[in-house]
Amino acid sequence: MPPRRIIIDTDPGVDDALTFLLALASPEIQLEALTTVQGNVTLEKATRNALSILEMANASHIPVAQGCSHPLLKSPHNSSEAVHGSSGLGQANLPEPKLKVIETHAVDYLIERFLAEPDEISLFAIGPLTNVALAIRKEPRIVTAIRELVIMGGAIRSGGNISPLAEFNIHEDPHAAHVVFQSGIPITLIPLDATYKCLLTPADIERLNKVDSHIARFIRDAMADYMAFYQQYEGFAGCALHDPLTLATIIAPELLKLEEHYVSVDISGGVSTGKTFADFMKVWKKPANMRVALDVRGREFVELFIARMESLIQKLQ
């Protein structure tokens, strides 16, 4: 089988960075571009991080297009520093990238790429859905041109991680999520219900750092604050591989428990704004609009992630 061609829309972000590395380490995947969006950090920082990580991983041939600096309606949160560090990459200190963004805005870039090759490329959205929603509004034909849209976002049965009910990516731009969920694009949602079962531990980081390599050191330094945050607020040593788990849909789909449901998001402006919910009992009698990962064999995914990082470390030695 030829590798699956993907574009990642992203707000790097520590676990976003790990997603790029996992994609680059996976022969089943051909990473074709990154498009950036504000979320974990400002748009400028997100874009700089995307460029720096590609450079670090010898992947400067991959184009980066810069997208939206604000959610559709609400103000940006832009204060995930406790989780991702002030740069967005924890304590990792990557040099200023030489690589530059392409001229085209991410929304136009997505439209151009998907319309040029309908049904060939899949989109992985691992930040707020602002760019994706605007692309749908600007060029509705993109809906049938995207082969599949895999989203890290939402909390279906799980509690939230930015409010008691809502998950960060969806809460950051709930109106964009609403547009995307109703669009008709074939969607797979990877919510906190699954991602919180994929915990990378300090022992895993140590294991990767047995070999001296710049990639292993980057992972250790990038994850340091993220792990400290999890220890302080979630009460365990380790952190969830939220964004990398989206790639399990390609590299290890058998690990995911996927169910088809009608899923929506609350945009009413109250305490549950940004909450994603599934109509499990089919009360609304609406057809399913996505596949949702409600469970995963988490440790197996983490082991696969580590094995792929080990092979990338070897390759880039």
Ligand code: BDR
């Ligand atoms: C999501 O929010 C961000 O902090 C992570 O990068 C991930 O995309 C998890 O809720």
Ligand code: CA
């Ligand atoms: Ca992210």
